[in-house]
Amino acid sequence: MIAPIFEVCATNDAVTAVLGRSPVRLYPFGLQDDAVVYPYAVWQNVSGTPENYLGNRPDADHFTIQVDAYGDTAAQVIEVAQVLRDAVETHAHITRWGNEELDPETKRYRYSFDIDWIVLR
Numbered sequence: 001m002i003a004p005i006f007e008v009c010a011t012n013d014a015v016t017a018v019l020g021r022s023p024v025r026l027y028p029f030g031l032q033d034d035a036v037v038y039p040y041a042v043w044q045n046v047s048g049t050p051e052n053y054l055g056n057r058p059d060a061d062h063f064t065i066q067v068d069a070y071g072d073t074a075a076q077v078i079e080v081a082q083v084l085r086d087a088v089e090t091h092a093h094i095t096r097w098g099n100e101e102l103d104p105e106t107k108r109y110r111y112s113f114d115i116d117w118i119v120l121r
Contacts, residue, residue, distance in 0.1 A: 002028075003063040003117040005043055005088065012087040018080055026084075030068070038108065039071035039080045046114065058121065064095070065115045070108055074100070077109040085113070092117035 009015045010024045018039065019025040025040035027033070032040055046066045050058035069080035077100075085094060098112030 001048075001061065003045070003065055003092070003115075003119055005065060005067075005092075005115070005117070008091055009084060009087045012083070014083045015087050018083050030066070032070075039069065039076045041067055041069045041080055041084060043067045051118075060118050060120050063115075063117045063119065065117060066098075067113055067115060069111045072108060074109050077111045081111045081113060088115055088117075 006024070006026055006028065009019075009026050015026070016024060019041065020037070023034070025032075025037060027040065027042045028044070030042045030044035032042055043065050046064040048061060048063040051060040051062065052058055067081075067084060069077045069084070071077040071080060088094075093116045094113060095116045096114035098114065099110070101110050102108070103110060
């Protein structure tokens with residue numbers, strides 16, 4: 001019921017070079033609840049559906065995941081987005097390049113994108 005984004009990214013050397021190894025700063029549920037270390041990324045399910053069939057149980061689930069990268073600089077956020085993109089594109093499809101913004105309160109940068117992922121059961 002959960003796309004394997006963390007498992008795919010946590011075993012990718014380019015991702016861990018940017019987001020660390022222990023911990024890998026890629027957090028589920030759209031929440032970063034540790035001591036804030038930049039850069040980091042969060043992900044959350046936006047929507048999902050099972051592949052339903054008449055007479056049989058679903059054999060796959062489809063997820064749309066939103067990923068948000070945060071960093072001290074715009075270049076840092078773009079680097080995070082690029083390594084995450086490269087890690088997941090052999091497993092899933094990027095379906096939206098989203099907002100780029102500077103948070104007025106924290107003065108940190110954010111970049112958002114969506115991934116569609118089909119997971120066999």
